Amino acid sequence: MSSILVLYHSQEHGNTGKMAQAVAEGARDAGADVVLFNTNEGRYDIEQYRAFNAVAFGTPDYFSYFAGTLKVFLDDWYIAKLSNAAGLTGKPYALFFSHGGGGAARSPFEKLFAQMGTQIGTIVTSAGTPSATVVAACRELGRKLAGAI
Ligand SMILES: Cc1cc2nc3c(=O)[nH]c(=O)nc-3n(C[C@H](O)[C@H](O)[C@H](O)COP(=O)(O)O)c2cc1C
Numbered sequence: 239m240s241s242i243l244v245l246y247h248s249q250e251h252g253n254t255g256k257m258a259q260a261v262a263e264g265a266r267d268a269g270a271d272v273v274l275f276n277t278n279e280g281r282y283d284i285e286q287y288r289a290f291n292a293v294a295f296g297t298p299d300y301f302s303y304f305a306g307t308l309k310v311f312l313d314d315w316y317i318a319k320l321s322n323a324a325g326l327t328g329k330p331y332a333l334f335f336s337h338g339g340g341g342a343a344r345s346p347f348e349k350l351f352a353q354m355g356t357q358i359g360t361i362v363t364s365a366g367t368p369s370a371t372v373v374a375a376c377r378e379l380g381r382k383l384a385g386a387i
Pocket residue numbers: 247248249250251252253254255298299300301302303336337338339340341342365366367
């Protein structure tokens with residue numbers, strides 16, 4: 239069975255977490271085995287990342303940048319890749335993003351995560367509480383990601 243990691247930060251209202259759940263539901267509907275990890279609850283062990291077939295990343299906009307814990311993830315990923323790139327590069331990936339009305343973090347988020355592999359679909363963005371439309375778009379993104387494996 240294909241395995242998908244949904245890696246996200248959610249803290250303030252749980253908005254990004256709701257989007258992550260919807261991405262996971264879509265991927266499971268399409269037959270994937272999904273692991274959800276909120277980096278607000280601890281540092282992600284980069285060695286675990288190697289085994290996944292695809293990954294979805296989600297972040298809130300915090301001070302016009304993506305969440306600090308995802309920056310730590312990216313730093314860990316880059317440093318691990320220098321000594322052994324196996325399983326760390328070239329995965330299909332998808333992005334989702336929550337903001338409070340500004341949303342300037344979208345650009346650095348898309349730019350820095352572009353090095354992770356091949357983007358599937360387009361980023362799903364949401365202002366505030368995810369609407370039914372946003373939740374449906376996240377489910378569809380999860381399905382697409384699972385279909386890309
Ligand atoms: C520390 C902090 C900084 C924030 N900075 C921004 C910002 O620069 N631009 C913006 O649009 N929203 C900003 N927000 C609002 C959050 O992006 C928004 O509420 C988001 O939905 C929170 O996601 P979460 O509930 O998953 O943590 C900020 C929120 C916090 C807590």
